[in-house]
Amino acid sequence: MANDKHIFVDASTQENAKDGMALFSELVTFLGASTKTLEKQDALINYFSLADDKDKVWVIALFSGRRPRRLVNSSLLPQWCIEIRNIPGWLFSECYGSVGDMAETIALLLPEASEETKESSLSFYIEKLVSLDKQDESIKKEFITGCWHTMNKDERFVFNKLLTGNFRIGISQKQMVNALAKTVKLEPSVIAHRISGNWDPMTTLFNELLSEHATSIDFSKPYPFYLAYALEENPGTVGDANEWQAEWKWDGIRGEIIKRNNELFVWSRGEELVTDKYPEYAMLQQKLPEGIALDGEIISLTNANATTNEFTILPFALLQTRIGRKNVTSKQLKESPVGFIAYDLLEFEGEDFRNRTLEERRNVLEKIVVGVNEPALRLSPIINFNNWDELAAIRATSRDINAEGIMLKRKSSIYQVGRKVGDWWKWKIDPLTIDAVMIYAQKGSGRRSTLYTDYTFAVKDNDKLVPFTKAYSGLTDKEFAQVDNFVKRNSLEKFGPVRTVKPELVFEIAFEGIAASNRHKSGVALRFPRIKRWRKDKPADEINTLDDLKKMLAAYGK
Amino acid sequence: MQLIEFTDKGLFCRAGNFYIDPWKPVDYAIITHAHSDHAKWGSKNYLCHTLTKPLLQARLGDNNYETLEWNESKTINSVKVSLHPAGHIIGSSQIRVEYNNEVWVASGDYKVVNDGLSGAFEPVKCNAFITESTFGLPIYCWKDQEIIFENMRNWILANKAMNKASIIIAYSLGKAQRVLKALEDFDEPIYMHGATYNMHQALLNANVYLPNINAERVTPETPKEKLKECVVIAPPGAEGSSWLKKFNPYAIGVCSGWMQVRGNVRRKNVDGAFALSDHADWNGLLQAIKETQAEKVYVTHGYQSVFSRYLNEQGIWSAEVKTEYGTEDEEVVAETAEDKKEFIDGE
Numbered sequence: 001m002a003n004d005k006h007i008f009v010d011a012s013t014q015e016n017a018k019d020g021m022a023l024f025s026e027l028v029t030f031l032g033a034s035t036k037t038l039e040k041q042d043a044l045i046n047y048f049s050l051a052d053d054k055d056k057v058w059v060i061a062l063f064s065g066r067r068p069r070r071l072v073n074s075s076l077l078p079q080w081c082i083e084i085r086n087i088p089g090w091l092f093s094e095c096y097g098s099v100g101d102m103a104e105t106i107a108l109l110l111p112e113a114s115e116e117t118k119e120s121s122l123s124f125y126i127e128k129l130v131s132l133d134k135q136d137e138s139i140k141k142e143f144i145t146g147c148w149h150t151m152n153k154d155e156r157f158v159f160n161k162l163l164t165g166n167f168r169i170g171i172s173q174k175q176m177v178n179a180l181a182k183t184v185k186l187e188p189s190v191i192a193h194r195i196s197g198n199w200d201p202m203t204t205l206f207n208e209l210l211s212e213h214a215t216s217i218d219f220s221k222p223y224p225f226y227l228a229y230a231l232e233e234n235p236g237t238v239g240d241a242n243e244w245q246a247e248w249k250w251d252g253i254r255g256e257i258i259k260r261n262n263e264l265f266v267w268s269r270g271e272e273l274v275t276d277k278y279p280e281y282a283m284l285q286q287k288l289p290e291g292i293a294l295d296g297e298i299i300s301l302t303n304a305n306a307t308t309n310e311f312t313i314l315p316f317a318l319l320q321t322r323i324g325r326k327n328v329t330s331k332q333l334k335e336s337p338v339g340f341i342a343y344d345l346l347e348f349e350g351e352d353f354r355n356r357t358l359e360e361r362r363n364v365l366e367k368i369v370v371g372v373n374e375p376a377l378r379l380s381p382i383i384n385f386n387n388w389d390e391l392a393a394i395r396a397t398s399r400d401i402n403a404e405g406i407m408l409k410r411k412s413s414i415y416q417v418g419r420k421v422g423d424w425w426k427w428k429i430d431p432l433t434i435d436a437v438m439i440y441a442q443k444g445s446g447r448r449s450t451l452y453t454d455y456t457f458a459v460k461d462n463d464k465l466v467p468f469t470k471a472y473s474g475l476t477d478k479e480f481a482q483v484d485n486f487v488k489r490n491s492l493e494k495f496g497p498v499r500t501v502k503p504e505l506v507f508e509i510a511f512e513g514i515a516a517s518n519r520h521k522s523g524v525a526l527r528f529p530r531i532k533r534w535r536k537d538k539p540a541d542e543i544n545t546l547d548d549l550k551k552m553l554a555a556y557g558k
Numbered sequence: 559m560q561l562i563e564f565t566d567k568g569l570f571c572r573a574g575n576f577y578i579d580p581w582k583p584v585d586y587a588i589i590t591h592a593h594s595d596h597a598k599w600g601s602k603n604y605l606c607h608t609l610t611k612p613l614l615q616a617r618l619g620d621n622n623y624e625t626l627e628w629n630e631s632k633t634i635n636s637v638k639v640s641l642h643p644a645g646h647i648i649g650s651s652q653i654r655v656e657y658n659n660e661v662w663v664a665s666g667d668y669k670v671v672n673d674g675l676s677g678a679f680e681p682v683k684c685n686a687f688i689t690e691s692t693f694g695l696p697i698y699c700w701k702d703q704e705i706i707f708e709n710m711r712n713w714i715l716a717n718k719a720m721n722k723a724s725i726i727i728a729y730s731l732g733k734a735q736r737v738l739k740a741l742e743d744f745d746e747p748i749y750m751h752g753a754t755y756n757m758h759q760a761l762l763n764a765n766v767y768l769p770n771i772n773a774e775r776v777t778p779e780t781p782k783e784k785l786k787e788c789v790v791i792a793p794p795g796a797e798g799s800s801w802l803k804k805f806n807p808y809a810i811g812v813c814s815g816w817m818q819v820r821g822n823v824r825r826k827n828v829d830g831a832f833a834l835s836d837h838a839d840w841n842g843l844l845q846a847i848k849e850t851q852a853e854k855v856y857v858t859h860g861y862q863s864v865f866s867r868y869l870n871e872q873g874i875w876s877a878e879v880k881t882e883y884g885t886e887d888e889e890v891v892a893e894t895a896e897d898k899k900e901f902i903d904g905e
Contacts, residue, residue, distance in 0.1 A: 032820055032823075032824065033820070033823050033824055033831065035824070035827050085696065087696055088868070088871060090867075091695075091696065091864065091868060094695060094861075094864045095695050095696060095697045098695055098697065098819070099697060099819055099821070100821055101820070101821070104819070104820055105697065108697035108699075108818065108819070109696055109697055157820075444821075450816065450819065450821060450822055450825075451825075494863075
């Protein structure tokens with residue numbers, strides 16, 4: 001598929017012959033600037049149709065989190081850049097504070113390329129970097145600074161990204177999988193499956209990875225999730241209480257466990273295959289019957305009992321330590337154990353079960369879970385209630401068991417695809433809120449890199465202000481511009497990129513949970529804090545106090 | 559006593575009893591250039607460059623205006639005042655002030671590269687130089703304008719190939735004329751938003767040199783057929799407005815020095831980004847300062863603390879000065895009330 005779309009960020013010199021690194025840097029520049037999903041996909045498809053196979057393998061590896069080990073200490077790159085540009089270190093820091101990205105700061109600061117490029121492909125640069133791993137710092141320096149001299153701004157940026165890591169450039173693994181699917185004419189789920197697991201981009205050929213002639217039957221394929229809408233009103237509006245099944249809304253990540261062809265596959269939302277991340281589920285390959293798909297929650301839990309179906313949900317923070325990990329240590333397995341709370345059955349004995357009623361599906365599901373008889377596979381308990389008022393009272397206790405509220409599912413409903421109104425509702429508890437004053441501001445990163453958008457908030461403690469949380473989201477672009485303007489005009493002090501501002505702007509901060517923390521001055525840590533609204537009506541001396549926070553901690557923290 | 563003092567109304571020369579770019583009404587105001595953060599309404603007398611006068615008339619209405627040519631001087635209360643090209647926009651001038659053998663220069667906004675429209679920046683030797691610092695970080699290093707223009711033209715052609723119109727967002731005074739320069743020998747019909755068009759006409763009526771382009775105003779009556787795949791120059795107020803609908807399908811591009819940084823491009827949510835600026839970049843600022851041979855450099859709007867610290871470390875005495883310039887600067891990312899008004903007026 002041809003594609004001639006370009007975002008013109010005017011540093012890219014179009015007339016250059018497109019060698020591997022140039023092609024890749026153009027792709028990254030485009031993906032970084034575009035906000036349109038379809039355009040991004042076209043750009044990826046275009047890249048995959050033009051790039052050479054070796055480079056493609058590396059791009060797949062990079063975009064699926066398989067970056068080669070960091071070659072140089074991250075403080076060395078700025079140091080070399082400072083030497084080349086001959087500027088003081090503090091000035092480099094100011095630039096970094098303004099740009100918000102180390103790789104880009106260096107790319108912008110280095111002088112224009114002085115030599116012609118000799119070597120060109122992406123794989124050359126990466127493999128060369130890997131080969132230098134054991135070499136002296138001076139040899140690494142010579143190679144890296146030598147590369148800088150031959151690259152334009154965009155290429156340097158990409159090259160620096162390879163060196164500094166975190167290749168977050170505006171596409172998800174899912175988008176890449178979809179683009180690959182279009183390029184090699186395979187189902188996205190097949191590709192997601194193929195590029196998962198342990199493979200080494202140094203030794204893997206593109207054809208091995210993605211040949212069209214590999215196994216034609218895809219046993220791994222998940223069903224799309226049915227998603228609930230938020231219930232904003234009184235549940236009485238959805239109908240008669242006895243038509244509904246209530247369960248807790250678990251605070252984990254959505255998952256689907258499949259066993260087909262005697263193989264186990266675990267998918268998380270976003271069609272990411274995560275089987276290897278959760279070794280706790282490995283035994284299900286033996287214990288689950290063949291031809292089955294379970295919908296449920298991947299969640300941190302402990303004290304699970306297979307006989308009574310009792311278990312204790314651990315804070316989301318523990319699950320978080322597992323989500324990003326490909327290789328789990330035994331320490332993590334012990335400290336953040338993960339289980340699966342099953343709440344639906346999508347396939348049974350190889351048959352698609354989604355058109356059966358929830359009651360039917362649930363019935364079979366219960367038998368399966370009991371049959372497996374493993375603490376790590378739990379059944380989402382059904383909450384008994386007689387009327388909506390009773391359920392509302394139960395919902396109010398959600399925080400006690402680390403749940404986010406209640407799920408309502410119509411007993412007669414089939415399992416639909418995607419977010420649909422009518423049969424499934426999530427009835428979340430209201431967030432906790434507190435009024436606080438902004439005391440520090442820092443520039444954001446990425447698309448907010450020149451605006452002060454990251455704020456630290458404080459509560460009152462007698463005549464002192466005690467910082468207790470940061471929050472990054474919740475304001476409109478216009479409000480951010482207004483606050484940014486306030487920050488620039490009301491700075492009291494500057495510590496590197498952070499400005500102390502006049503404590504004047506009051507915001508209502510919403511958060512999902514509160515826990516004791518000795519790492520924070522305030523003694524508390526909040527879960528998912530965000531700005532609920534700007535309280536322009538409230539003067540700073542009427543904000544909440546540290547005592548108020550401590551009372552919340554006593555009531556909801558564990 | 560400093561020859562020029564920094565007061566709450568603006569830069570004040572006590573010996574001459576006049577202000578330079580005051581932000582409050584004063585008796586006598588010398589104006590560096592016609593951008594709204596430098597040329598404020600309400601003063602009794604205005605002194606500016608000949609080319610700035612019609613622009614001030616267009617923006618501030620009829621007032622008591624006096625003009626000078628570049629390098630022409632005038633004595634005000636025994637202080638010698640002259641204007642020198644600043645290269646920022648049409649008519650933009652540095653103000654040279656001389657009294658008792660001491661020379662101060664207030665630069666207003668400037669760029670050292672000749673854009674072929676605004677006059678070539680002229681370094682003026684002085685004892686004290688008041689400089690802007692909008693892009694006073696070493697990450698700002700402009701490309702040659704011909705390269706940027708070429709990119710802009712290629713972008714337009716690529717849009718055409720996809721049957722899209724090209725909307726170029728540029729401030730009506732300054733940036734819009736530079737875009738015209740880019741499109742000078744480009745054989746495509748050019749349309750303008752009313753605000754851009756009004757400024758364009760004001761410049762033509764004042765006999766200002768402009769690239770020879772027949773630009774047409776977009777009005778509610780302009781048939782949609784005519785606007786297919788066209789090139790449109792529009793002010794920042796047009797971004798995200800419903801006015802753009804009539805050009806569907808279109809691509810939108812922004813011209814601003816801030817587009818040098820990826821984060822800004824992403825935040826703007828646009829299809830084209832051109833780091834075309836009317837301000838000096840880092841090297842431009844340093845070059846200008848060096849050429850003035852000033853013993854003292856006062857740094858105003860922009861990265862004043864960073865830039866001033868750097869100058870001091872380089873052995874050039876420097877201090878930062880707080881002004882209200884730049885608050886409505888043409889290249890400040892947030893949209894100003896002035897833009898909105900201009901946009902609505904032109905619709």
